[in-house]
Amino acid sequence: MSSIGSREILRFSVNGRSHELLVKPYATLLEVLREDLRLTGTKHGCEAGECGACVVLVDGTPQLSCLVLPGQVEGSEITTIEGVSDGGTLHPVQQALMDHGALQCGYCTPGMVLSSKALLDSNPTPSREEIKEALSGNLCRCTGYVSIIEAVEDAGRAMA
Amino acid sequence: MTTVANDRNTDLRVIGKSLPRVDAVGKLIGLTAYADDIELPGTLFCKLLRSHHPHARVLSIDTSAALAMEGVVAVITGVDLPIKYGIMPTSQDEHALENEKVRFVGDPVAAVAAVDEETALAACRVIEVVYEPLEAIESIEHALLPPTDEPIHDYAGPGNIHRMGALEFGEVDEGFAKSSFIREDVFFYEGNTHLPMEQHSAIATYVGDQLTLWSSTQNPHYVHRALSRVFDMPMGHIRVVAAPHGGGFGGKSDPFSHEMAVSKLAMITGRPVKCTLTREEVFYVHRGRHPVLMWVRTGVSQDGKILAMHFRTALDGGAYGSYGPASMLYTGALQTTTYNIPAYRFEGVRVFTNKAPCGPKRGHGTPQPRFALELHLDKIAESIGLDPVELRRRNYVKPYSRTINHLRITSCGIEEVTDQVINASRYHERKKQLGHGMGFAVSSYMCGAGLPIYWNKLPHSECIIQVNRGGVSLYCGATDIGQGSDTVLATVAAEQLGLWPTDIRIVSGDTGLTPVDLGSYSSRVTFMAGNAALQAAKEMRDILVEVVAEKMECSPGDVMVGEGKIGELSFEDAALLAQERLGVLTTRGSYTPPRDIGGKYKAAGVGPSPAYSYSAAVVDLNADPYSGEIRLNKVWIAHDIGRSINSLAVKGQVEGGVYMGLSEAMMEGQLYRNGLHKQPSMLDYKSFTFLEMPEVETFLVDTVDLEGPYGAKEAGQGPLLPVIPAVVSAVYDALGVWVDEVPITPDKIMRALDARAKGREGRYGPKKFPQISYPPIVKVPPFDATSSAF
Ligand code: FES
Ligand code: FES
Numbered sequence: 035m036s037s038i039g040s041r042e043i044l045r046f047s048v049n050g051r052s053h054e055l056l057v058k059p060y061a062t063l064l065e066v067l068r069e070d071l072r073l074t075g076t077k078h079g080c081e082a083g084e085c086g087a088c089v090v091l092v093d094g095t096p097q098l099s100c101l102v103l104p105g106q107v108e109g110s111e112i113t114t115i116e117g118v119s120d121g122g123t124l125h126p127v128q129q130a131l132m133d134h135g136a137l138q139c140g141y142c143t144p145g146m147v148l149s150s151k152a153l154l155d156s157n158p159t160p161s162r163e164e165i166k167e168a169l170s171g172n173l174c175r176c177t178g179y180v181s182i183i184e185a186v187e188d189a190g191r192a193m194a
Numbered sequence: 195m196t197t198v199a200n201d202r203n204t205d206l207r208v209i210g211k212s213l214p215r216v217d218a219v220g221k222l223i224g225l226t227a228y229a230d231d232i233e234l235p236g237t238l239f240c241k242l243l244r245s246h247h248p249h250a251r252v253l254s255i256d257t258s259a260a261l262a263m264e265g266v267v268a269v270i271t272g273v274d275l276p277i278k279y280g281i282m283p284t285s286q287d288e289h290a291l292e293n294e295k296v297r298f299v300g301d302p303v304a305a306v307a308a309v310d311e312e313t314a315l316a317a318c319r320v321i322e323v324v325y326e327p328l329e330a331i332e333s334i335e336h337a338l339l340p341p342t343d344e345p346i347h348d349y350a351g352p353g354n355i356h357r358m359g360a361l362e363f364g365e366v367d368e369g370f371a372k373s374s375f376i377r378e379d380v381f382f383y384e385g386n387t388h389l390p391m392e393q394h395s396a397i398a399t400y401v402g403d404q405l406t407l408w409s410s411t412q413n414p415h416y417v418h419r420a421l422s423r424v425f426d427m428p429m430g431h432i433r434v435v436a437a438p439h440g441g442g443f444g445g446k447s448d449p450f451s452h453e454m455a456v457s458k459l460a461m462i463t464g465r466p467v468k469c470t471l472t473r474e475e476v477f478y479v480h481r482g483r484h485p486v487l488m489w490v491r492t493g494v495s496q497d498g499k500i501l502a503m504h505f506r507t508a509l510d511g512g513a514y515g516s517y518g519p520a521s522m523l524y525t526g527a528l529q530t531t532t533y534n535i536p537a538y539r540f541e542g543v544r545v546f547t548n549k550a551p552c553g554p555k556r557g558h559g560t561p562q563p564r565f566a567l568e569l570h571l572d573k574i575a576e577s578i579g580l581d582p583v584e585l586r587r588r589n590y591v592k593p594y595s596r597t598i599n600h601l602r603i604t605s606c607g608i609e610e611v612t613d614q615v616i617n618a619s620r621y622h623e624r625k626k627q628l629g630h631g632m633g634f635a636v637s638s639y640m641c642g643a644g645l646p647i648y649w650n651k652l653p654h655s656e657c658i659i660q661v662n663r664g665g666v667s668l669y670c671g672a673t674d675i676g677q678g679s680d681t682v683l684a685t686v687a688a689e690q691l692g693l694w695p696t697d698i699r700i701v702s703g704d705t706g707l708t709p710v711d712l713g714s715y716s717s718r719v720t721f722m723a724g725n726a727a728l729q730a731a732k733e734m735r736d737i738l739v740e741v742v743a744e745k746m747e748c749s750p751g752d753v754m755v756g757e758g759k760i761g762e763l764s765f766e767d768a769a770l771l772a773q774e775r776l777g778v779l780t781t782r783g784s785y786t787p788p789r790d791i792g793g794k795y796k797a798a799g800v801g802p803s804p805a806y807s808y809s810a811a812v813v814d815l816n817a818d819p820y821s822g823e824i825r826l827n828k829v830w831i832a833h834d835i836g837r838s839i840n841s842l843a844v845k846g847q848v849e850g851g852v853y854m855g856l857s858e859a860m861m862e863g864q865l866y867r868n869g870l871h872k873q874p875s876m877l878d879y880k881s882f883t884f885l886e887m888p889e890v891e892t893f894l895v896d897t898v899d900l901e902g903p904y905g906a907k908e909a910g911q912g913p914l915l916p917v918i919p920a921v922v923s924a925v926y927d928a929l930g931v932w933v934d935e936v937p938i939t940p941d942k943i944m945r946a947l948d949a950r951a952k953g954r955e956g957r958y959g960p961k962k963f964p965q966i967s968y969p970p971i972v973k974v975p976p977f978d979a980t981s982s983a984f
Contacts (some may be wrong), residue, residue, distance in 0.1 A: 077391070078230075079876065082877045116224045135843060143221050177849060180887065
């Protein structure tokens with residue numbers, strides 16, 4: 035990364051659009067997305083890697099954006115919650131979460147959607163244990179998780 | 195999920211269906227703007243400086259270095275916010291910023307507004323506060339002793355006692371004298387916190403004498419009042435908007451320092467000011483579950499009928515009053531809504547300690563005594579050789595009855611919820627097997643508190659429905675904190691107007707735009723706001739039907755409403771026709787609970803509700819006799835919902851309640867060492883993830899409450915309650931040792947097993963209940979039945 039003064043130039047792409055931003059080297063990806071790009075769909079519950087609310091996909095892999103520094107995503111393709119649905123059509127994971135009542139306050143939902151999408155992209159027919167494992171870094175205080183597991187199973191079937 | 199219908203009313207079109215929430219899409223695509231997502235042009239960022247002493251006098255605060263920093267726009271201290279506030283009229287004991295004394299680690303003393311959070315934080319670090327430390331009080335026992343320095347507060351007392359109560363109903367001594375078996379037990383319930391996923395956040399503007407605050411609050415109505423008091427400003431100049439909410443569970447029910455601070459800073463700077471708490475601060479703000487020490491003594495007859503009960507509680511309230519007076523009374527109020535207790539004595543005390551203030555968390559003041567009561571009954575059953583389910587059945591309250599503490603019981607599905615979980619889990623067919631166990635418990639909860647938090651005669655909930663340009667808007671002060679209240683209101687209105695829930699635009703939780711609703715607490719919204727919405731919708735339906743009947747030249751009774759039509763007209767055409775004839779159409783509905791639902795004695799305000807929900811749970815688990823590790827296999831939960839407005843949403847509330855109950859039963863604790871919170875992070879404060887959560891089978895029992903909207907009752911809090919004792923009971927079933935303390939952890943189980951191995955009682959838990967000088971018992975005369983139907 036090149037820098038100007040105390041700032042670095044970050045070149046990356048978010049939801050298919052390329053950006054060139056001047057950022058603090060210690061700013062987190064979470065901050066860059068929420069504050070510089072105003073993509074506030076990515077949430078934060080701890081800013082310390084403990085809750086999963088901030089999950090985004092970095093080149094298709096789920097990452098806790100609160101723990102990622104600009105230097106780590108130089109040249110990467112980021113997918114945030116704003117980039118998941120296709121125009122007016124919900125992604126199968128979003129649709130299934132909605133149909134199963136698997137969101138309440140919805141604050142964990144963006145992270146949940148992205149972690150689930152990443153799982154199903156690599157394994158469209160996960161077992162319950164695989165779903166639990168893949169989502170174990172995403173906390174939800176509202177739903178009790180049960181409906182989310184059912185929704186992800188369903189979404190996998192819809193995507194198959 | 196199984197729904198057990200007791201009513202064959204099948205002509206409902208949307209009520210009771212499993213439909214998605216009306217606000218789902220915005221949340222799923224990341225468009226819903228929670229408080230911290232709101233940013234207005236020129237926004238300044240606020241940080242609070244918090245005390246690092248648990249108890250200290252504030253000798254001086256020097257903000258000059260902070261003010262001199264580049265990027266800092268304003269700094270305030272307690273001098274700028276001198277008026278105290280608090281959620282209850284009797285606990286106006288908080289300053290937004292403390293100027294004279296701090297009472298817990300985390301108590302705020304100053305606030306900075308700066309161009310960004312980083313600068314605000316750096317400015318906080320250079321504010322110099324000189325403290326004179328005082329003795330810190332950390333436990334109930336310590337708080338009961340006379341303070342060596344000074345009491346934490348200069349009101350209430352003696353010493354650090356905040357509130358006490360002592361009531362007796364019926365002839366308790368006589369009941370014990372007649373009993374053939376009497377048992378005493380002591381229990382302790384460790385406090386825990388809400389841990390909402392969203393950190394509290396608020397943003398304020400002050401423009402042309404008008405203060406507007408968007409906040410992640412459950413209760414904009416009470417925040418509005420508190421702001422008016424603190425700023426000595428007319429209510430009409432203040433607007434509080436509950437922003438879309440990232441989870442409350444009771445933790446966002448008080449007015450908070452950061453809300454006062456951003457408001458004041460917006461007034462001073464003329465710019466929008468936002469404050470978002472860090473996760474660590476959320477642990478300090480707390481207002482969570484009180485730690486409660488409990489002693490209970492019950493006398494039963496030969497055949498297991500309860501003849502008398504004496505219940506004592508001591509609550510660790512933390513540093514401020516908050517909802518404390520109510521919390522204390524709630525630890526004694528609802529024992530009687532599940533069991534017929536003919537003679538009942540309750541003594542309770544709440545003390546101040548130098549810890550983060552406690553308040554209401556899901557179940558407010560009732561999970562602790564429910565845990566104690568259910569295990570106490572298990573022990574009695576075993577002592578007298580009766581099946582624990584049978585013992586309970588012999589004492590269950592009857593529908594349409596009156597409890598000894600004057601609470602009115604109406605619809606009551608306690609028998610049905612018991613049948614559902616006992617049968618489905620085959621509880622009675624389980625084989626005795628070391629390491630495997632099942633536990634059963636029941637509970638009940640209120641559908642909204644019968645009285646408001648402060649005395650006033652406003653309706654508890656009001657709705658306005660407006661039909662304009664062919665569309666419907668519903669305005670209500672209720673706040674959707676994730677529990678689905680917007681969906682409930684939309685569904686109630688849609689049913690009446692022949693529409694689909696997503697056809698109704700909901701405007702909620704905004705003191706500037708919506709009529710009064712007291713807030714999202716005490717599981718009150720479905721019952722109270724739902725009834726207000728029903729009334730407003732019925733009236734609107736009548737107006738539209740009449741206009742259409744006139745056009746169709748038929749009687750209103752012949753106009754069918756449904757499928758988006760009013761008679762022959764589409765809803766839109768009917769609405770436009772009515773608007774042409776009558777102008778813009780508005781109807782209103784309001785709800786105030788009936789007066790005869792509780793008693794008239796002092797303290798009778800806590801407990802009454804227009805209806806009670808009932809829940810029963812069976813927990814199946816394995817508990818390892820060598821490590822004390824618990825593995826949950828399955829939970830069966832049945833809930834008397836009255837009738838579901840949206841069964842998918844109810845199932846979600848029930849499963850969420852089960853999860854929260856399990857997590858706090860087995861893991862969660864708000865613990866301190868030397869005045870410091872031991873684990874103010876989500877990593878250290880353990881809670882359930884996907885991996886710990888077992889399978890849950892849910893049964894919804896329809897009892898069709900006569901006063902609930904379409905017969906509905908609450909689901910938000912009740913289903914948590916039976917889960918906690920059922921876990922502990924199942925561990926006893928598996929290992930034969932009692933852990934009379936929550937959370938139940940492997941080390942406590944091992945200590946109980948150890949004790950048994952050494953020939954002592956196989957138990958872990960508090961040894962004794964302290965000597966407490968409760969006030970003289972107030973003997974309450976029996977309920978005056980002449981003033982009520984039953
Ligand atoms: S905000 Fe990143 S894990 Fe919590
Ligand atoms: S839906 Fe509220 S935290 Fe998951």
